[in-house]
Amino acid sequence: MEEMTLIFGHKNPDTDSICSSLVHEILDKKNGWKNTKAVRLGNVNKETQFVLDYLGIEAPELIEDVKEGQTVLLVDHNEFAQSANGIEKAKILGVTDHHRIANFETSEPLYYTAKPYGCTATILFEDFKRLGHEIEKKEAVLMLSAIISDTLLFKSPTCTKYDIAACEELAKIANIDINTYGLDMLKAGTDLSDFTPEELINIDSKEFANGDYKFQVAQVNTACIEDVLQNKEAIETAMNNFMKENGSNMFVLLITDIINSNSQAIVLGDTLTFEKAFSKTVQNNMAFLEGVVSRKKQVAPIILNVL
Amino acid sequence: MEEMTLIFGHKNPDTDSICSSLVHEILDKKNGWKNTKAVRLGNVNKETQFVLDYLGIEAPELIEDVKEGQTVLLVDHNEFAQSANGIEKAKILGVTDHHRIANFETSEPLYYTAKPYGCTATILFEDFKRLGHEIEKKEAVLMLSAIISDTLLFKSPTCTKYDIAACEELAKIANIDINTYGLDMLKAGTDLSDFTPEELINIDSKEFANGDYKFQVAQVNTACIEDVLQNKEAIETAMNNFMKENGSNMFVLLITDIINSNSQAIVLGDTLTFEKAFSKTVQNNMAFLEGVVSRKKQVAPIILNVL
Numbered sequence: 001m002e003e004m005t006l007i008f009g010h011k012n013p014d015t016d017s018i019c020s021s022l023v024h025e026i027l028d029k030k031n032g033w034k035n036t037k038a039v040r041l042g043n044v045n046k047e048t049q050f051v052l053d054y055l056g057i058e059a060p061e062l063i064e065d066v067k068e069g070q071t072v073l074l075v076d077h078n079e080f081a082q083s084a085n086g087i088e089k090a091k092i093l094g095v096t097d098h099h100r101i102a103n104f105e106t107s108e109p110l111y112y113t114a115k116p117y118g119c120t121a122t123i124l125f126e127d128f129k130r131l132g133h134e135i136e137k138k139e140a141v142l143m144l145s146a147i148i149s150d151t152l153l154f155k156s157p158t159c160t161k162y163d164i165a166a167c168e169e170l171a172k173i174a175n176i177d178i179n180t181y182g183l184d185m186l187k188a189g190t191d192l193s194d195f196t197p198e199e200l201i202n203i204d205s206k207e208f209a210n211g212d213y214k215f216q217v218a219q220v221n222t223a224c225i226e227d228v229l230q231n232k233e234a235i236e237t238a239m240n241n242f243m244k245e246n247g248s249n250m251f252v253l254l255i256t257d258i259i260n261s262n263s264q265a266i267v268l269g270d271t272l273t274f275e276k277a278f279s280k281t282v283q284n285n286m287a288f289l290e291g292v293v294s295r296k297k298q299v300a301p302i303i304l305n306v307l
Numbered sequence: 308m309e310e311m312t313l314i315f316g317h318k319n320p321d322t323d324s325i326c327s328s329l330v331h332e333i334l335d336k337k338n339g340w341k342n343t344k345a346v347r348l349g350n351v352n353k354e355t356q357f358v359l360d361y362l363g364i365e366a367p368e369l370i371e372d373v374k375e376g377q378t379v380l381l382v383d384h385n386e387f388a389q390s391a392n393g394i395e396k397a398k399i400l401g402v403t404d405h406h407r408i409a410n411f412e413t414s415e416p417l418y419y420t421a422k423p424y425g426c427t428a429t430i431l432f433e434d435f436k437r438l439g440h441e442i443e444k445k446e447a448v449l450m451l452s453a454i455i456s457d458t459l460l461f462k463s464p465t466c467t468k469y470d471i472a473a474c475e476e477l478a479k480i481a482n483i484d485i486n487t488y489g490l491d492m493l494k495a496g497t498d499l500s501d502f503t504p505e506e507l508i509n510i511d512s513k514e515f516a517n518g519d520y521k522f523q524v525a526q527v528n529t530a531c532i533e534d535v536l537q538n539k540e541a542i543e544t545a546m547n548n549f550m551k552e553n554g555s556n557m558f559v560l561l562i563t564d565i566i567n568s569n570s571q572a573i574v575l576g577d578t579l580t581f582e583k584a585f586s587k588t589v590q591n592n593m594a595f596l597e598g599v600v601s602r603k604k605q606v607a608p609i610i611l612n613v614l
Contacts (some may be wrong), residue, residue, distance in 0.1 A: 100416050105409040107608050112408065113423035130437055301414050 005036045005069065005093060006063065008084065009120075010077035012205050015041050015048045015149035015189075020075040020120040021060055021117040025095065027124060036073065039063045041084055044201055047189025047221075049070045051130050051145040055138060066090045074119040078104040081207045095125055099296060103209060118163040119145035125166040138175055144170040148182040151188075152221075155295045186258050190222045197231060197238035198262045201253060207246075208300055210307040213268070215250040216242065217295050217303075224229060225264045228255045232266070236285060240266050250274065252303075256293050277302045312343045312400060313377065315391060315434045316427075317384035319512050320347050322355045322456035322496075324608040326449040327382040328367055331403065334431060337440045343380065346370045348391055350567040352510055354496025354528075358452040361495065362445060373397045383427040385411040388514045397456060403430055405465075406603060407506040425470040426465060428453035432473040433495075444481055450520045451477040456496075459528075462568050464599045493565050497529045504538060504545035508560055514553075517605055522557040523549065523577070524602050524610075532571045539573070543592060546575050557581065563600050570599045 009017020009022045021038035028036040036061040044052065048235045053189075054058055065085035066072060072087070074095045080087050080103050093105075094111035115123050121143040128135050135143075147167040151159035154167075162192050169176045192200060205218035222228050250269035257263070264286060267274045271282040280287045292298045314331045316324020317318075328345035335343040340585075343365040351359065359366055372392035378393070381402045387394050387410050388605060401418035405427050422430050429449040435442050442450075454474040458466035461474075478485045501505060512525035531534050546558045557576035564570070571593060574581045578589040587594045599605045 098416055099414045101408070101419065102412040102414075106407045106408075106409075107407055107611055108407055110408070110421060111425035111605070112425065113417035114417060114418050116416035116418065296416070304414055 003035070005074060006039045007036055007073040008041055008063070009061075009075050010082040010206070011041045011084075012202060013048070014076075014204050015051060015185075016062065016120050016146040017041075018048045019051065019054045019146040020096070020124055021137050022057075022074055023121060023124050023142050023146075024073060026080065026139050027127060027131075027133070028303050029071065030188075031131065037061075045189060046191055047149060047185055049089065050185050050188035051141065054145075055141055057138070075124075078102075078114075079102060079208075081209060091292060094256050096127075097121055098123065100301070115162075116160070118159040119147045119150035121150075122160075122163045122166045125170065126162070128157050133169070135173055140170040140173040141176065144174060144176065144178070144181075145185060148178065148185060152256075152258055152261070152293055153179070153182045153186065155258075156293045156297075158297045186221065187223065190220075190258065192222065193220060194227060197234040199229075200228075200235060201238050201242060201251075206295070206300075207248070208304065210304055213307055214246070214248045215249050215252065215273075215304060216246070216304065217252045217254065217299055219254040219256055219263075221256050221258045223257070223259055225257050225262075229264070232285075236266065236268060239266065245267055248305075252299065254289070254292070254295060254299065258293075261291060261293050263289045265292075267287055272307060273303065277306045310342070310378065311444050312380060312519075313373065313430075314343055314345045314380040314382060315348055315367075315370070316382050317389040318348045318391075320349050320355070321352065321383075322358060323453040324348075324383045324494075325351060325355045325367065326358065326453040327403070327431055328474045330431050330449050331380060331382055331427060333446050333522050334434060334438075334440065338438065340595060342522055344368075352496060353498055354456060354492055357492050357495035358448065362448055363451075364445070376559060382431075385409075385421075386515075387411060402435075403427055405430065407608070411461055422469075423467070425466040426454045426457035428457075429467075429470045429473045432477065433469070440589050442477070442480055447477040447480040448483065450474075451481060451483065451485070452492060455485065455492060457570070458563055459484070460489045461495065461562075462565075463604070465604045487564075489494055493528065497527075497565065498499075499527060499529065499535060504541040507535075507542060508545050508549060508558075511606075513602070514555070515611065520614055521553070521555045522559065522580075522610065523553070523555050524559045524561065524606055526561040526563055526570075526602050528563050528565045530564070530566055531565050532562050532569075537572070537593075543573065543575060546573065550576055557610075559604060559606065561596075561599070561606065565600075568598060568600050570596045572596055580610065580613060584613045588598070 007021045025038040040060045044059045068089040070090045071093050072090045078095050078097050092106050097114050098117045125143050144167050147163050201218045207216050242250050253266040254263045267282050316326045332345040347367045351366045375396040378395045378400050385404050401415050404421050405424045432450050453472050454470050500552045508525045514523050550558050560573040561570045574589045
């Protein structure tokens with residue numbers, strides 16, 4: 001049997017990473033490419049589980065690392081630090097992504113499709129159109145869920161007209177009311193009651209690097225910031241432990257209010273860099289970031305620019 | 308007036324770099340994007356001049372560096388070492404390329420289209436088709452010339468069925484016989500009589516890096532390897548001087564016989580790495596590489612793999 005080519009999104013997968021992997025596999029099959037398989041690099045979060053339950057489908061298989069020479073397709077990320085262990089020795093055949101390109105390298109030419117959109121699934125939606133393939137209900141729900149998740153129901157500054165147009169067309173195919181379904185889905189993701197502090201800071205956490213400088217930006221969505229802050233001390237202990245274990249210079253946890261579109265940041269480690277980046281004083285390890293909901297557009301590049 | 312966005316290929320531009328820049332600008336205009344402008348990072352070689360003369364058009368304007376914040380579109384390359392001076396501080400809006408991705412980084416999301424084809428122009432050809440734009444004679448000649456150049460009339464192992472299909476369709480539009488026109492064009496590029504040894508090693512020269520290790524691979528096409536070797540000593544002096552000035556660990560000059568599809572390599576500096584890569588002894592600073600015509604596929608990755 002021919003070796004399977006694995007499709008996966010980033011570590012600590014969010015809804016776009018899981019849904020876009022599954023959609024990529026569906027698209028490959030429609031293109032006659034039978035031996036690709038969606039997998040995942042971490043636990044399915046509650047928001048994504050809501051989507052899988054809605055469709056009555058299973059999550060992709062969990063993997064932790066890839067072997068030397070394994071053929072892979074990346075979605076929703078490219079930086080090796082966010083990818084599978086062993087990615088440096090894998091054979092990357094293609095990437096579909098909507099992030100900046102950095103800390104990424106191949107020794108051979110490959111397929112790479114990036115667009116500065118709000119969501120990877122919007123790029124895949126355009127691939128369906130371009131290739132003339134019919135979009136069925138299952139992939140329509142997967143793609144619209146990813147778009148709603150990444151754009152926080154179109155409220156994120158990363159959201160483009162292409163994301164909105166795709167989501168509206170997909171909602172018709174899926175016969176779904178975007179607002180009703182979207183709020184239910186986002187709220188499912190804000191139920192943090194089951195998480196230990198260690199788990200909470202890992203729900204959606206990404207490492208960024210500039211030379212030897214490493215920092216972590218984690219994000220949790222909530223309908224009430226105060227609820228999350230009740231555990232502030234325990235969360236800070238978990239963040240400090242993470243930094244020690246991983247040699248991070250700074251850890252930023254964004255607690256994002258999805259109703260009002262603001263974030264409370266908890267900042268530990270090199271707070272000076274954070275203060276320079278945002279022209280804000282960190283008090284009691286916290287800074288309130290008004291109108292900030294996007295790690296990719298409103299947090300990571302601001303910090304990278306001052307480094 | 309709105310700032311112009313500059314489109315350019317790699318330093319020491321070859322026919323694909325020049326033609327794809329010009330075609331990108333034509334495609335942008337057809338898409339209603341008026342303020343993009345093809346430029347070039349170096350002298351036009353004789354092969355490319357043949358194409359420009361055939362069409363009776365001027366070469367793009369020469370630039371040497373880009374200012375901080377300048378918006379740019381890259382074609383036919385992505386590695387910063389091969390790009391304009393100052394590229395690190397430019398704002399890269401998009402890349403269209405057919406090479407491996409390495410030593411490339413942005414702080415923002417962007418458009419990136421890479422395909423593992425023989426030529427950038429083939430990707431642009433597919434963009435014309437996808438967007439439903441008519442291909443006129445001028446861009447047809449530019450694209451088919453780039454494809455013939457990069458694939459050495461389909462003989463290079465980098466050539467794909469997509470390059471051949473594009474070239475054949477473009478030849479019909481341009482009313483050109485691929486073999487007659489292609490051989491004339493390639494031969495125009497092999498006239499090396501005007502070049503000093505310093506110029507000869509810079510006609511089509513690229514730097515590759517792995518950590519601190521830097522090596523240069525230059526390539527010249529010829530109909531007769533012996534003709535070029537008459538100047539071997541002077542060429543070696545120029546190569547040695549180049550290595551000293553640029554701190555290169557190794558310099559490989561490929562003298563490629565476009566009729567028989569072989570290359571004679573002159574290797575200076577760290578010949579041990581070359582010998583390990585190709586399992587060949589370097590004698591009198593030379594090694595004959597049978598069937599080797601592609602720097603990208605048959606030389607650079609082989610060396611990078613042993614480093």
